[in-house]
Structure formats: structure tokens, C-alpha cells
Amino acid sequence: MKKILIILAFALTKISFSQSLTNLIPADAAYVFSLNFGQLNMKSNQLSYTKFLSPFLTESYSYYANNSTCSFPAIADMLKNINDYGISGQSELYMFRTQFSGISGTMYLFNLSDVKLFESKILLGCVDSNILLIKNVYNANVYVAGTKAVCVKGNMGALFIKDFNYFDYYTPEPTPPVVVPNDSVKSDITENQENVNEKAVNDDLMTESEKEDLNKEKLEKERKKAEAIRIKNQNKAIMFFMECWLNLSQGNIRKNMEFMKLSEGHHDAYVFMNTMAMFSNKMLPFIYDRNQYDMISSDKNAARVLTKDLSASYAIDFDNGQAVVKIAGHYNKKVYPYIKKQYHTRQSKKVFKYINGPELLGYTSIAVDMKQAGKLYEDMLKEMADQVPANLKGAYFLPAMQLFYAFIDKEMLYNTFTGHNILACTGFQDVNMQYSTYEYDENFNSKEKVIDTLQKQPKMIMVSALGNKEYARKLFDIVGGFPVFQKVNNSLFVLRPDRRSDMAVYFALTPDALVITNDSVLIFNNLGGLPKSKQITGNERKFIRKHNLAIKINTTEMLNAVQDAYFKKGETLPVVAQMMTSLGDLIVYDDKPTVTGYSATAVLTLKDNSANSLYLLLKMMAMVK
Amino acid sequence: MSFNKILILCIALFSFSSCFEIVEEVNINSQNGGTYILTANFSKSKLRLHSLMKLDTFMGAKIPRQYELNEYINKAEKAIKETPGVSLVSKTVDFENFIFTIRFDFDKTATLNNALNNAARNISPEKELAFQSIFGSTLNIFIRNKIPDDSLAAKLNIYNKHLELIQGASIRSIYRFPKEVKGVSNSSALVSKNKKAVMLKQNIPDIILHPILFTNTINF
Numbered sequence: 001m002k003k004i005l006i007i008l009a010f011a012l013t014k015i016s017f018s019q020s021l022t023n024l025i026p027a028d029a030a031y032v033f034s035l036n037f038g039q040l041n042m043k044s045n046q047l048s049y050t051k052f053l054s055p056f057l058t059e060s061y062s063y064y065a066n067n068s069t070c071s072f073p074a075i076a077d078m079l080k081n082i083n084d085y086g087i088s089g090q091s092e093l094y095m096f097r098t099q100f101s102g103i104s105g106t107m108y109l110f111n112l113s114d115v116k117l118f119e120s121k122i123l124l125g126c127v128d129s130n131i132l133l134i135k136n137v138y139n140a141n142v143y144v145a146g147t148k149a150v151c152v153k154g155n156m157g158a159l160f161i162k163d164f165n166y167f168d169y170y171t172p173e174p175t176p177p178v179v180v181p182n183d184s185v186k187s188d189i190t191e192n193q194e195n196v197n198e199k200a201v202n203d204d205l206m207t208e209s210e211k212e213d214l215n216k217e218k219l220e221k222e223r224k225k226a227e228a229i230r231i232k233n234q235n236k237a238i239m240f241f242m243e244c245w246l247n248l249s250q251g252n253i254r255k256n257m258e259f260m261k262l263s264e265g266h267h268d269a270y271v272f273m274n275t276m277a278m279f280s281n282k283m284l285p286f287i288y289d290r291n292q293y294d295m296i297s298s299d300k301n302a303a304r305v306l307t308k309d310l311s312a313s314y315a316i317d318f319d320n321g322q323a324v325v326k327i328a329g330h331y332n333k334k335v336y337p338y339i340k341k342q343y344h345t346r347q348s349k350k351v352f353k354y355i356n357g358p359e360l361l362g363y364t365s366i367a368v369d370m371k372q373a374g375k376l377y378e379d380m381l382k383e384m385a386d387q388v389p390a391n392l393k394g395a396y397f398l399p400a401m402q403l404f405y406a407f408i409d410k411e412m413l414y415n416t417f418t419g420h421n422i423l424a425c426t427g428f429q430d431v432n433m434q435y436s437t438y439e440y441d442e443n444f445n446s447k448e449k450v451i452d453t454l455q456k457q458p459k460m461i462m463v464s465a466l467g468n469k470e471y472a473r474k475l476f477d478i479v480g481g482f483p484v485f486q487k488v489n490n491s492l493f494v495l496r497p498d499r500r501s502d503m504a505v506y507f508a509l510t511p512d513a514l515v516i517t518n519d520s521v522l523i524f525n526n527l528g529g530l531p532k533s534k535q536i537t538g539n540e541r542k543f544i545r546k547h548n549l550a551i552k553i554n555t556t557e558m559l560n561a562v563q564d565a566y567f568k569k570g571e572t573l574p575v576v577a578q579m580m581t582s583l584g585d586l587i588v589y590d591d592k593p594t595v596t597g598y599s600a601t602a603v604l605t606l607k608d609n610s611a612n613s614l615y616l617l618l619k620m621m622a623m624v625k
Numbered sequence: 626m627s628f629n630k631i632l633i634l635c636i637a638l639f640s641f642s643s644c645f646e647i648v649e650e651v652n653i654n655s656q657n658g659g660t661y662i663l664t665a666n667f668s669k670s671k672l673r674l675h676s677l678m679k680l681d682t683f684m685g686a687k688i689p690r691q692y693e694l695n696e697y698i699n700k701a702e703k704a705i706k707e708t709p710g711v712s713l714v715s716k717t718v719d720f721e722n723f724i725f726t727i728r729f730d731f732d733k734t735a736t737l738n739n740a741l742n743n744a745a746r747n748i749s750p751e752k753e754l755a756f757q758s759i760f761g762s763t764l765n766i767f768i769r770n771k772i773p774d775d776s777l778a779a780k781l782n783i784y785n786k787h788l789e790l791i792q793g794a795s796i797r798s799i800y801r802f803p804k805e806v807k808g809v810s811n812s813s814a815l816v817s818k819n820k821k822a823v824m825l826k827q828n829i830p831d832i833i834l835h836p837i838l839f840t841n842t843i844n845f
Binding site: 431433436438442443455499500 | 823
């Protein structure tokens with residue numbers, strides 16, 4: 001009973017920690033990344049995992065801010081050494097992108113185990129306290145310096161890093177002092193400049209070089225003064241941003257049902273992409289220029305039907321015996337009819353007969369209704385184009401796409417192929433190839449020599465089921481007309497990327513599919529389909545046909561084939577050896593779409609189903625390093 | 626990622642062992658000048674290189690495009706041409722077989738060093754590349770110095786496992802002289818039958834870790 005109470009208390013503490021942090025994530029945050037320190041610390045067995053976050057924690061503008069006499073620590077360093085900074089290793093870390101009042105950036109939110117230690121550590125790099133702006137707002141201590149802000153509210157800590165903006169680092173050059181010809185013009189000049197001019201120009205006792213030095217010194221003082229004003233104004237703007245954030249007038253992300261479902265899933269790590277917030281915040285790469293000073297909000301009130309409440313989520317859990325990644329796309333009820341029709345189909349049986357089952361190392365199978373998919377993207381694109389603010393230069397992009405789309409033959413686009421595709425790797429083959437080397441006579445005069453050699457190459461095959469055969473024939477003949485291809489017969493052409501090797505990629509049009517492969521045996525012996533005994537198994541077919549997206553990597557077979565192909569006499573790289581002993585298969589599959597979302601699950605199994613997957617993967621990554 | 630890119634990535638992923646050869650030839654004439662020829666022959670790995678060059682990045686590293694490689698070679702050629710004392714600069718570029726050659730005449734060993742350093746500086750992203758004295762010579766003595774130096778070797782030693790991937794790569798030096806060679810300091814070097822040429826072949830990973838293996842002092 002006592003144990004249950006302790007666990008209950010612990011769980012409640014965690015929930016309240018989590019709640020208080022998510023309360024401070026704005027509803028329109030472009031994305032939210034969460035890392036559960038408590039769970040990951042327990043599973044990692046002391047192996048460092050936060051170092052793998054470093055590539056995502058770049059502070060691109062730090063180069064410009066290096067000269068600052070007051071700067072807060074780098075986020076990468078803080079997360080690598082959470083104990084040194086007094087950050088709690090038992091709660092979650094949240095990272096999100098947001099914007100208020102023309103300032104955008106990334107916020108890191110965490111719980112503190114030692115508030116005093118945290119405050120002392122962040123102020124350690126601040127030698128010149130004149131640059132630091134401190135304010136107490138909404139019961140929180142906020143510190144602003146340079147392009148960063150730190151906030152401490154109770155046991156919650158936050159670090160904000162402002163996006164790079166050219167104008168943040170641009171201080172206008174002060175005007176050099178001018179020689180004044182007469183008193184009438186002199187009155188227009190500032191007092192300071194007048195003094196400089198008097199000293200620098202009118203002082204006959206000074207040499208030319210001394211005058212120049214004095215002017216330079218004065219200019220430097222002016223520059224520093226302007227720089228101080230710029231920093232002060234920037235600090236004020238960031239402070240105002242922090243106040244807006246703490247006030248959170250637009251509400252927090254907890255009102256988003258999809259986020260709440262994700263948050264309550266207690267995942268080891270997850271990312272929530274608030275797709276439409278990204279769009280309306282101009283954070284889409286093709287319409288948003290991050291160096292642009294003005295952040296213009298969408299001023300159009302076009303009706304949002306399909307593009308409303310769009311979001312996506314990615315969650316990862318490291319369990320014993322497996323690591324599981326859940327990927328989901330969320331949409332509103334108006335989108336569901338499109339999605340339902342798009343995924344009503346199953347993988348075509350026609351594509352299976354070309355895939356060599358006994359030698360299968362891995363495959364990706366996709367089955368979608370092309371026409372329905374096209375319809376959804378067409379309608380969505382139109383709606384998005386209507387919402388792009390007219391004054392953004394990127395606003396040309398979507399109408400241009402629409403214009404291009406208007407001229408496309410949609411009948412041919414959506415009906416040539418049915419949308420049933422499979423890509424597979426079916427083992428390795430020897431490819432004959434010639435290369436040049438040199439031989440030397442007894443006096444070391446060289447002569448070029450061409451040598452024949454065999455090289456291993458993976459056998460790859462892609463099969464796309466045909467819809468309208470007439471269209472397929474027309475397209476096949478057009479593409480086959482390019483001089484890079486050699487025509488073998490009416491239904492087969494070949495691409496030879498290298499004249500000195502027999503490597504070839506074949507494009508074959510069969511009565512039911514387009515087959516692209518480098519497997520010459522299949523092309524010349526089994527283009528009508530492999531014998532039944534050589535096709536993929538019934539169980540595999542069942543699995544593929546049950547899902548619209550099905551991916552499988554037969555890790556053991558794949559690694560054995562790699563070992564045979566590239567390592568002689570049992571030699572291998574340590575990481576490959578570790579993978580061979582530890583990893584099971586990788587399987588990805590989707591679930592039937594629901595009214596609010598479409599999801600897929602990736603499962604990496606371990607051979608030992610009681611093994612700690614995070615610890616094992618970290619060990620392998622350390623080996624690669 | 627498109628199916629095409631997946632296909633290319635699969636081919637590249639399974640082709641991670643690499644093999645190439647570099648040949649450095651110096652023909653010294655009687656005025657202590659001569660001809661320098663550098664050949665980089667990647668033809669044995671051309672299938673992998675063709676696949677890799679279709680990708681933007683591979684294992685985190687940016688893969689240069691053909692035009693970018695051409696730009697590097699042109700920059701190096703230009704820097705060599707502009708070095709005083711250098712003449713008859715020529716290059717061959719074969720992207721089908723991945724064989725690249727650069728050849729030029731120099732009036733003295735110091736010019737050869739200048740030309741190679743200028744080329745390196747012109748293509749290196751590092752702004753302040755230290756001058757490396759690759760070759761040295763006095764009367765009847767020709768020296769191949771220790772390049773790269775030990776600091777680079779120590780740095781690269783950390784990535785020992787990466788060096789395994791280029792285990793098959795080799796470098797060969799051939800130095801030809803107008804007179805007979807009297808002696809060589811490197812015991813792995815071979816002297817030709819007419820005694821007017823010296824050849825030394827080493828594996829590139831060995832040279833990176835132990836640059837001394839490629840040094841040689843030749844008396845002629």
C-alpha cells in the first residue's frame with residue numbers, strides 16, 4: 001500500500017510538473033519538441049544521449065554576439081550538463097518556436113531542481129551588468145542580454161533564443177566630422193561634432209596623423225554609443241516579448257486536443273508540428289524569409305476548410321526489446337472524406353510476381369488512390385494560396401504552382417499509374433567493371449592498364465502497377481526517345497551510366513506494370529513473373545495488403561548479405577558485428593485513417609526481447625562515432 | 626524522398642569501402658628545375674562515386690557537384706599558372722572514370738613548393754593556411770619532407786575507424802633524375818634499373834597516421 005502511495009505521489013508530481021510547463025506553451029507555437037529526462041535517464045544507463053541533440057541546437061548568430069560582455073550559456077552546453085545548471089533530471093524539457101510583437105525565436109522550458117544554482121550559472125558569463133536587463137513580471141524573474149532571455153518562475157526555468165535578424169547586429173556608422181567652411185552652416189552641426197572639429201581640424205599644433213587618430217577615436221566613441229542604444233532597445237523589445245509570453249493572452253497549447261493526446265502518452269520524446277501555425281507565422285521556408293525584418297501577419301480572411309487544425313506528431317519510445325516510433329498526421333473532419341477515399345485501396349496483387357521472395361532483404365510498399373490524393377492536394381493548395389498575404393514575395397509561389405497545375409493533363413497524371421508501388425532490395429549481384437591503373441617498367445616509366453573486376457551491387461527493383469495502358473505506352477515511348485537510353489525492344493530500354501562497366505538500369509513495360517530494376521536475370525528470364533516458388537510468401541503478401549504503407553527490413557539477412565559482399569574472412573566493422581548480434585527486423589506500417597488522423601508505426605525489434613533498446617542504440621552510435 | 630533517391634542511397638550505402646590511387650611524379654632536370662605531375666585515379670571506385678554524386682549529402686557530409694569539383698580544379702590550375710617560375714601548366718579531367726591529372730614545369734624546387742601551396746590556399750576553405758615546404762633540395766640532394774605533419778596525424782588518429790574505409794587507397798611517388806641515384810634514406814623506396822628513378826608506394830591511411838613513411842632524401 002505504501003509503495004502504491006509513493007508511486008501515486010510520484011506520478012502526480014510528474015503530471016503537475018508537466019502541466020505547469022505545458023501551460024506556458026502558446027497555442028500557436030509552430031512546433032513543440034519534448035524530451036522526457038526522467039524516463040530517458042532511467043533507460044540510458046548513464047550513457048549520454050543529450051549530446052545527440054547538439055546538431056539541432058545551433059545558435060547561428062552566436063558568431064556575431066561573441067564580443068558581448070554579457071552572454072548567457074549555450075543551450076547545447078546546458079542540456080549536456082543539466083545537473084551543473086540545476087536543471088531537473090526528472091521532468092520534461094520542452095522546446096518550441098513562437099513569435100510575439102515582431103520577435104520570433106526558440107524557447108526552451110524545463111523544471112529546476114536548484115533555482116539558485118541555475119540563476120548563478122546563467123549570470124556567470126555576464127561581466128558587464130550594464131548590458132543586462134532585469135525585471136520581475138507575472139511573478140517571474142526575467143533576465144535579458146543580447147539575443148537571449150532567461151526566465152525563472154517558481155521552479156520553472158526558460159531560455160529564449162531570438163531568431164537571427166540582420167538588423168539586430170547593424171549599427172549605422174556615425175558620420176565622420178566635416179570641415180566647416182563658415183558659421184552659417186556650423187549651426188546645423190551637433191555639439192559633439194563641433195567639439196571634435198574644433199580639436200581635430202582647427203588645432204594647428206597637431207600633426208595630420210594626430211588629427212586623424214583623434215577623429216578615429218571620436219568615431220569609435222560614437223559607434224559604441226550607437227551600439228549601446230541599439231542593445232538597450234533590443235533588450236527592451238525582448239523583455240516585452242517575454243512579458244507577452246508570460247501573459248499568454250491567446251491561450252496555451254493545452255486546448256489543442258491532438259497535442260494533449262500526445263502529451264498524455266508519456267512518450268520518451270515527441271515532436272508536435274502545428275502545421276497551420278507554421279503557415280500563418282510565415283515559417284514555411286518558401287514563403288518566409290528569416291532575414292526579413294517585418295513579420296507580416298496574414299491579412300486575408302479567406303475561409304479555412306481543409307487547412308484548419310492541421311498538425312503532425314512524431315513520438316518515440318524505447319522499450320525493452322524494441323524501439324517504437326509513432327508518426328501521425330491530424331486533420332479536421334472535412335478532410336477525412338478525401339483521406340478515406342485516398343486510402344480505400346489495397347496493394348495490387350499484380351506487383352508481387354516480380355519480387356524475389358527467397359532473396360528479399362527489404363521493401364517499401366505504398367498503395368494510394370492517385371486521383372483522390374491529387375484532388376486533396378489540389379483543393380488544399382488552392383485554399384492555402386487564398387490565404388497567403390499579397391505583400392509577401394513568396395506569395396508568387398503558390399499561384400505559380402496553380403498556373404502550372406492548370407496546364408497539366410490530369411487524366412494522364414492520375415490514371416497512367418494506379419498508385420500501387422513497391423520498391424525492394426533482393427540481394428546482391430556481381431557487376432563486371434573496368435578500371436584504370438598503371439604498370440611500371442624497370443625504369444619506372446608508367447603505362448596505363450585497364451583491368452576487369454567484379455563488384456558487388458545491391459539488386460533493386462521498383463514496380464508500379466499500370467492504370468491506363470494507352471497512357472503508359474505513350475509516356476514510355478516518349479521517355480525512351482531520350483538518347484541516354486538504349487532501346488532493346490518495344491517494351492524495354494536500358495540506361496548504362498558507365499561505358500566501362502556492365503552496370504545497367506532496365507525500364508520494362510509489361511502488360512500490368514512498369515518495372516525499373518538493375519536485375520538483368522529478372523528482365524531477360526522472368527519478365528512475365530517469377531515462378532510461384534520464387535515469389536514473396538503468403539504471410540508477407542497478407543501484411544503488405546493489410547496496410548497502405550508497409551516497410552520491412554530483414555535486418556539479419558541484410559547484414560549477412562553485406563558481410564558476405566564486403567568483408568572477407570569474417571572480418572567486419574565492430575558496429576556491424578554489434579548490429580548483427582542485437583538487431584531484429586525493422587517494420588513500418590500504417591493504420592486505417594480515422595476521422596481526425598492518419599498514423600503509422602515503426603518498430604525496430606531487438607533479438608533479445610528483454611534488452612534495453614535505448615542503451616543498445618546509444619552503444620552502437622558511440623561505436624560509429 | 627523520392628523512390629529514385631532511395632534507390633541511389635541504397636547503392637551508395639552498400640558501397641562504403643573505397644579504393645583509389647594517387648601518383649606524384651617529379652622529373653628533375655640538370656638545372657634543378659623539372660616537371661611535376663600529380664594524378665588522382667578514382668576509377669576503381671567510380672560506380673560508388675557516380676552513385677554518391679547523385680546525392681546532396683552522405684552520412685552528414687556534403688557531396689560536391691561536378692561543377693564544384695571542376696571549379697576546385699580550375700582554381701588550383703589558375704593559382705599554379707600565376708606562380709612565378711611555373712610554365713606549361715596543363716590538366717586532364719575525366720569524370721566518367723574519375724581520373725584527374727595536373728602537370729607543370731618549374732624552374733626550381735622553391736617554385737614547386739610555392740605553386741603547390743598557392744593551389745592549396747586557393748581551394749582550401751581555411752583562410753590562413755600555413756606554408757608547407759613539401760620538397761627541399763640542395764646540390765645533388767632532393768628531399769621529400771614530412772607532409773602532412775604529426776599534428777594532422779594525431780587529429781585524424783581519433784577517426785581511425787573512418788580510415789579503415791579507405792584502407793585500399795595508395796599513394797606512389799616517382800622521382801626521376803638526370804644522373805644516377807647514389808642513395809635513398811627511405812628503406813621502402815625502390816631504385817630503378819638505370820638508377821635514375823626512385824619509386825615509393827605506401828597506403829594512404831598509413832601515411833596519414835605516420836607521415837614519416839613517405840619522407841625520402843635522395844642523393845644523386
